Structure formats: C-alpha cells, structure tokens
Amino acid sequence: MAKVLDNPRPTLKERAAKIGAQIQGSQAWNSIFRPGSIFRKGYTDSPRNRSYVIMNSVLYHLHPVKVKRHAVKVSYTLCLGGLSFFVFILLTVTGIFLMFFYRPTGANAWQDIQTLQTSVTFGLLIRNMHRWGAHIMVLTVFLHMARVFYHGAYKPPREFNWVIGVILLTLTLLLSFTGYLLPWDQLALWAVTVGTNMMGYTPVFGSQVRFVLLGGVEIGSETLLRWYVLHVLMLPFVIVIFMAIHFWRVRKDGGISGPL
Amino acid sequence: MTEIPEHLLKRAQAARDKAASPSDASASEGGDRIPDALLDRTKASGAGAAVVAAAPAGGVPVGAGPGGHTQRLLTVVKSGSIQEAKAAPVDKVHTWPHLLAVEFVAGLALTAFLFVFSWVVNAPLLQAADFNNTPNPSKAPWYFLGLQELLTMFHPMIAGVTLPGMGLVALILAPYLDRNASNKPEDRKFMTSMMTMFLIFWAVLTIIGSFFRGPGFNFTFPWRDGIFFEL
Ligand code: HEM
Numbered sequence: 001m002a003k004v005l006d007n008p009r010p011t012l013k014e015r016a017a018k019i020g021a022q023i024q025g026s027q028a029w030n031s032i033f034r035p036g037s038i039f040r041k042g043y044t045d046s047p048r049n050r051s052y053v054i055m056n057s058v059l060y061h062l063h064p065v066k067v068k069r070h071a072v073k074v075s076y077t078l079c080l081g082g083l084s085f086f087v088f089i090l091l092t093v094t095g096i097f098l099m100f101f102y103r104p105t106g107a108n109a110w111q112d113i114q115t116l117q118t119s120v121t122f123g124l125l126i127r128n129m130h131r132w133g134a135h136i137m138v139l140t141v142f143l144h145m146a147r148v149f150y151h152g153a154y155k156p157p158r159e160f161n162w163v164i165g166v167i168l169l170t171l172t173l174l175l176s177f178t179g180y181l182l183p184w185d186q187l188a189l190w191a192v193t194v195g196t197n198m199m200g201y202t203p204v205f206g207s208q209v210r211f212v213l214l215g216g217v218e219i220g221s222e223t224l225l226r227w228y229v230l231h232v233l234m235l236p237f238v239i240v241i242f243m244a245i246h247f248w249r250v251r252k253d254g255g256i257s258g259p260l
Numbered sequence: 261m262t263e264i265p266e267h268l269l270k271r272a273q274a275a276r277d278k279a280a281s282p283s284d285a286s287a288s289e290g291g292d293r294i295p296d297a298l299l300d301r302t303k304a305s306g307a308g309a310a311v312v313a314a315a316p317a318g319g320v321p322v323g324a325g326p327g328g329h330t331q332r333l334l335t336v337v338k339s340g341s342i343q344e345a346k347a348a349p350v351d352k353v354h355t356w357p358h359l360l361a362v363e364f365v366a367g368l369a370l371t372a373f374l375f376v377f378s379w380v381v382n383a384p385l386l387q388a389a390d391f392n393n394t395p396n397p398s399k400a401p402w403y404f405l406g407l408q409e410l411l412t413m414f415h416p417m418i419a420g421v422t423l424p425g426m427g428l429v430a431l432i433l434a435p436y437l438d439r440n441a442s443n444k445p446e447d448r449k450f451m452t453s454m455m456t457m458f459l460i461f462w463a464v465l466t467i468i469g470s471f472f473r474g475p476g477f478n479f480t481f482p483w484r485d486g487i488f489f490e491l
Contacts, residue, residue, distance in 0.1 A: 053356040063359065066352040072359045079366040086367045090374065110388040117385065128378035135491060136374065138403050149434075149455050152443030159435035166432050173403060180401050187490050189389035190398035194408060198420030206421070260443055 064251060071256040076151075080144035084172075085243065087137040094130040095232065102182070104228035106221035109184035134176050141172045153257035161249040164242055171239040178231035184224060192227075193219060264336050272333060384490050396475045397488055405469030406462050412477065 010018070023029055024041040033039045036052020043049060051065045070076055101116045101123065103109065116123040145165060148154060154162035181192045196219070200210045215222030250256070353359075400408050410419035430437075438451055445452065470489045474480035480488070 047354070050354040050356050053360075054354075059355075059360075063355045065355060067355050067359055069351040069353050072353060072362055074362060074366075079362070082363055083366060083370055086370060087374075090371065106389075110385075113385055124382065125378055128381065128383045129374055131383035131491075132378055132381070133374055135402075136370075142403075146455075146459065150445075150452060152448055152451075154435040155438065155441060155443060156435075162435045163432050166428065170428070176403070177401060183385055184389045185384075185386040186389060186393070186395050187384055187386045189391070190395055191400050194398050194400045195404055198407065198411070198416060201417040202421045203417065257443065260445065 062247060064255065068255055068258075070259040076258060077256065078143070078147055080140050080147055084137060084140045084144055085247075087133050087140060088239070088243075091130060091133045091137065092236065094126050094133065097126045098130055099232060104182065104224045106184065106224060109182065109224060113183045113185075134179055138172060138176050141169055145169060151257055151260065155257075157253045158249075158257060161246060161253060164246045164249065168239065168242050168246060171235060171242065175231065175235045175239065178227040178235065181219075181224065181227050182231065189219065192223075264333075268333070268336060386490075397473060397477050399469070399473070399477075399489070402466065402470055402489075402491065406465035408477070409465040409469035409473070 021041070024039075030040065034052075034056040036049050036056045037043070038049075038053060054060055054063055054065045098116070101120055102112045113127070116127060118124075148162065148165065177192070177195060181188045196210060196214060199213070200206050202209060211217065213223075213226065214220075215226045399405060407420060407424060410423060413419065414423070440448060440451065442448065468479075471482045471487055472479055474485050474488050
C-alpha cells in the first residue's frame, strides 16, 4: 500500500522559490538593496515604492523622483542626450578592453591592432564597436545640439548649460580625433596630418600649440604617446566632469525645457 | 485686527459651553488623554511631580476643546492675502517606471544596433603608417571635412582658424544674443531659419568634402571615379 504523504517532496519550482526567498531575506541581500528597491522581498508597485526606487538608489544622482509628463515622451528629447551618455559608457567599456592589447609606440601600435583583430577572441568585434561607437557619439551629440536649439532650450535659465554643451561637443570631437591617430595606419597618420596642419595657422601661438600637441615639429612616436594619454585619460576625465555639471544643471534649471 | 468670522466665533463659543458643563463625561475621560495606567506608572517612577501638577486640578479649564485639550485661537488670517501660488501645478509622472523604462529600451536598442553593425562591418585598418608615402587624397576625419573643404576656398588661416573660431564663439554666445524669450516655433522663425541654413551649408560642405573630392582633393563625381572616403 502506498504511504500517503502529507508532506509530498517539494517540486523543483517550489525549491527554487524557497531558495529565492531565502536569498531575498538574507542580511547580505538586504544590505545591498535599500528599501523600495524592486529587488527586495515583497516589492509592490505603489506610488511610494516608485518614489523609493529613485530616492533610495544611486539613480538619485541622475534623476529626480518625478519628471514632467511631456519630458518622458521620446518625441521630445529623442533620447539624444541620454544616448550620447550611453554611447560614452559603451566606449569606455570597449576602450578599456582595447587598452589591454595596445602599446602606443610607433614600433608596436599598428602591429598590436593587427594582432588584436586576428588573434584575440572578440578583438575585431570590440574594435569595430569602439570605432563605430565613436562615430555614433559624434553624431548623437551633434543631433542633440540641434534638437536643443530647435526647442529653444538654451533660453534662460538654461544659457549656461548650453555653454557647457558646446564644451562637451568640442571635447567629443577631440576625443574622436585623438583616437583616430592610435591605429597608426596610413589613414590615421595622414588624416591627423591634415587636421594638425590647420592648427598651425592659428595666429601668434599656432606653431607653439602644434609643437606641444605633436610633441615635436612633425607627427611621430611622441605624438602617438601624447595623444594616447589624452585619449584614454585626460579627455575622458575632463568630459566626465563637464557631463556631471551638465546633468546637474539640467535638474537645477527645472528639468527638461518645454513643452513647446 | 482682523475680523474673526462669525461662524468661527460661534464654534468657539459652543466648544467653551460644552467644556464648562459638568455633566459632560467625555471631557474627563476623553480617548485622547493619557491613559490612567501610564500616568500611574509615571507617578510611581518618581518623576511624576510635574505631571501631577500639570494635570487639571479643578476640572477642565475654560476654553478646553472636546478632548479636554486646551485650545487657543491665536489669529485668523484671510487666505487670499498671504497665500499666493506663483507656480502653476506641473503635470508630472514617476521617473520609475516611465522614464527609466524608456531609457532602458533606448540603451538596449542602441547596443543591439552597434553590436550587429560591428559584427557585419569591419572598421578600416590600412597599411601601417608610412611617412614616405602620402596617400592621395589625404582626408581628415569626416567631421572635419567641412573645414577641409573650406581650405579649398580660403587662405588656411581663414578656413582653419578664423571661420571655425567664429562659429564656435557664435555657438557659445547664441543664448545671450537671442533676446526672444519664447520657445514656440512660430515665434522663432528667424532663429530657426538661420540655424537651418547654417546646418545645410555645413552638411553640403561635409558631403562635398567626403564624396566629391578625389586625388589632389580635386572635384570628382563618386559615380564616375569612385568614392575616396574612409570612416
Ligand atoms: C557629451 C555630450 C552630451 C551629453 C552626454 C549630453 C547629455 C544631456 C542629457 C542627458 C540631457 C537631458 C535631455 C536630453 O536627453 O535631451 C541634456 C540636456 C541639454 N543639453 Fe546636453 N549633452 C551633451 C552635449 C550637449 C551639447 C553639445 C549641447 C549644446 C551645445 C547641449 C545642451 C543641452 C541643453 C541646453 C540641455 C537642456 C535641454 C532641455 O532642457 O530641453 N548638450 N544633455
């Protein structure tokens, strides 16, 4: 006779649920996710929790708890500012990957890229993503500026944030341009030659600026090292600071402009 | 002094009458008062002196409200005179989920696009840099090709420094020069047409520089001589 179990063996699903509940109830879990987090046990979709998701998390550094209704319409911002920032993050991630395989010297640079493409797992893909991502960022930043202009969003009180924006645009172009040299192929060398020759025509201090940027009278290995440091360290550092000011000002100026 | 409205005076009088009448039991054992048990405990703890003294000695004082609490009407201020709502209420939604969901989807879509595109199209890597071999044509990156195109028309100082410098300054000063406060497109026809003209001008220069310039940076037709353009 089969024994009647009043305690049948738990199914896999039940066991998984139990483990899930245990993890969610653990001290470690609750120390990571603050009250109101969607990952905490018993999260319910209430107005109070919706506020907590922002207020009690690191997101509060970027977003207020509530935003104007028209500001979340994709047709207003076209997501362009946010996407510029997002591509920048993608570029940082892929760029760090590239740094593991690249030496900024005239003797190594090109060969390192070649090796990266042919012998490193996902090397080619990551390099492609970094390169195309850089072009996309120039494009999104530029379109973002156009959208801000056509919305008249540079008007008081947002004048200064527009100025910060122009600085960001310049930094974006410089980041892209310094990166252009690094593969050290014919395209890089001569594109940068054309670009920096123009710089030399700046009156009064043109040739001095050019000398400092190139690390010499002509482009060479010194230029490569200089632009590498600019590209992977200095310009990203500076642009992050200006982005922080930019985002902070968006909020202090009363959120997104409009509606029209 | 501000005049106290009639109905408030009446209400205060009624409350006073109610509190003064000895038959009202609720005044002495109202639900809001400190329970006797707690009061006893406080007394027992030795620090009760103050509480005992504060407890109403001879019944309820004049002016006590329904629960026996003392209430005083300090002043009545007409609402209109001090409350002035300057900001109209704004229609707002919660950032989570309304904005975060949109951002998440946008980020995901962009990542997917970049991933697929990079899977399919390879970034250029030409021959290693060679100082003795100048490619013809030599072109700047595409976002500078408008400038390089200007070089064909003006002295390098004008094309490479003066004009872009003026453009940058104009861009920075735009919010301070545009004195028109409206953000309505129909009020800003002048500014939007200026900007549109500038953008088209720039786009045309960039496109010519990118696709219509061949060896020697001479004018070509891409469909006749091919495209001399690398990203
Ligand atoms: C690295 C480049 C940039 C990043 C990451 C960035 C990011 C952002 C973000 C996330 C916003 C919120 C609204 C939106 O997404 O449209 C914003 C708003 C704004 N940005 Fe940028 N931006 C950049 C460059 C620029 C440039 C080049 C300009 C103009 C020259 C500019 C001017 C403004 C202004 C005025 C606002 C307020 C717009 C409004 O209130 O409607 N930004 N930016």
